[in-house]
Amino acid sequence: MKHDMNETIARLRGRKVMIIGDLMLDHYLIGMVERISPEAPVPVVRVDKEKFLLGGAGNVAVNIAALGGESLLVGVVGDDREGDELRGLCNKAQLSTNLLCDPSRPTTKKSRIMAQNQQICRVDSEDCGPLGSVLMDELFKYLQAHLHEYPVVILSDYGKGFISAEFMDRFNDLLESMEARPKVLVDPKVVNYDLYKGVDILTPNTKEAGEGAGIVVSDKHSVIRAGHALFKRLECRNLLITMGGDGMALFEGTHNIRHIPTFAKTVFDVTGAGDTVIATLGLALAAGVDLLTACTLANHAAGIVVGQVGAACATADELDAVVADHQGHPVTQW
Template sequence: MILEAVKALKGHKVMIIGDLMLDHYLMGGVERISPEAPVPVVQVKEESFLLGGAGNVARNIADLGGKPLLIGAVGTDRNGEILESLCEHAGLSTRLIQDGGRPTTVKTRIIAHNQQVVRVDQERVGPLSPAEMDTLFLILEENLPDFPVIILSDYGKGFISKAFMDRFMPLVQARSTPPLVLVDPKTVNYDLYRDVDLLTPNTKEASEGANLPVSDRSSIIAAGRAIFDRLNCRNLLITLGPDGMALFEGRDSIRHIPTFARKVFDVTGAGDTVIATAALALAAGMDLLTACTLANYAAGVVVGQVGAASATPEDLDETIAELPEPQVTAWTE
């Protein structure tokens, strides 16, 4: 059944709205300490750029055979040009708002001997201007009818704001068949996510959103219910790292999906893969448990790779064929 679900992903549409960023990697080696300060001197041997933030979510959907539409903002700078070029190379449809008032968000990671030495962030955090917000909603009104599922990819850079949500949720809910709204949350913005269809926090984000410690089954259930009380969301998926996922279909139907990761090298971007896979599966008409099970397989693939990776249908087929069917269990207090 799951193998058939992988085939069914192809060609379905998902809209991604959120914070776009450029992941910049400088890789090399260290042979000496600087005479200017007690810091290593990294001799750069390789440089690369990757789509980050909402762009990585869209890339995951495209790599799974889906048809994403990526909506975000970039600066009128060289990094914005690089980001747009990466989107084009990845085959992504985009509607990008050019914001001359702030730079394209860039995260530069300097890596020596496979170890991160330092990360340098270039960004300006803040909401869109009123004129840019109007442009954004013209784009949304034009494209909403074609998309059954929308992801809000919030990295706390300001694209997802109170002003945005105050206009976005009524726009969505006014449709005769409202699209599903999925949110990868940022703790600082939790109160913006009222009434969404699926929230996908990790353990730390769930703990912060519930204002409760999360460590074992009973505390996960308590935190999940506290999030329902706070936000009135319809469903909740808490990703538990090596312990899999807890899927709440409402406050009282809670199921545990065990992890499928055979080895864990790097969890970078795993949350992007989870929400991208679940959204595409829902767009293909699957039920939520099947969508989240598929997302769990995909996350198991990407954590076995270094950097913000993505899973392909071939990766999923291979992983599903090699591993036993998941033993999904109901959780009660």
């Protein structure tokens, strides 16, 4: 079995996944607090270091690249310094992109002020309105020309306006016109749940699943109830509910539910774990891997990133080593 999983990891290299959605620039100002401001009762942070990282859909693309896959990142940036910074990060990571430019909106940026390894505050710069008609036409002209080249599409929705009702209507029409449509995976935003009807795989965490189902999710039975409610609401083909330290619940329809236990040895930070899960899952499906094996591989990858501080990626070599060293936890039927 381990040998089979290691062979599966080798098959990920060079597989193609298109990622469409909300691009973000993660901005960190890192320093020390030594005094309180005389102007207001707030800490004064003396900044020692500044860094920028790709966030949102960009982090999904970085995860795919770390596993040896080839992603095409499709999103929108503003005509501003932040947009230039984001493009530069994509070039540095050697990502293939189609970044539309909208001069009327800022590049989405999250600035986190950190001191003594704690977040003091976060400042968001964003416009969460939908794309304008001209930009939407440009986007779909591009998708019509290139979507057929990708067996898997990930919709990375962070509620920043890229994934909208108009986008999904036109996207579904485009899928229906294709002879061989790609699999569509969605990392959901609760406010947009009803836009995801009929997708191949939805990957909410327990909080998102509970909010979408209208119930509190706290144990196995409530996970199952939430899953059934989401199937009824959205008519999706499959559902993967990530449960942090409790692993994952894979619903292949409403009657075939399997629990994949966590593979994490330690949990320091869950930042970006959802991006790692959907990136690994999408890449494995692009390689022709069956859904259960793809989810198990994604669970291994998530176990790697939660053992690190901050948004991280699992590389193919790390995944190979973890799988080779794994003693095995049984997947059980729920």
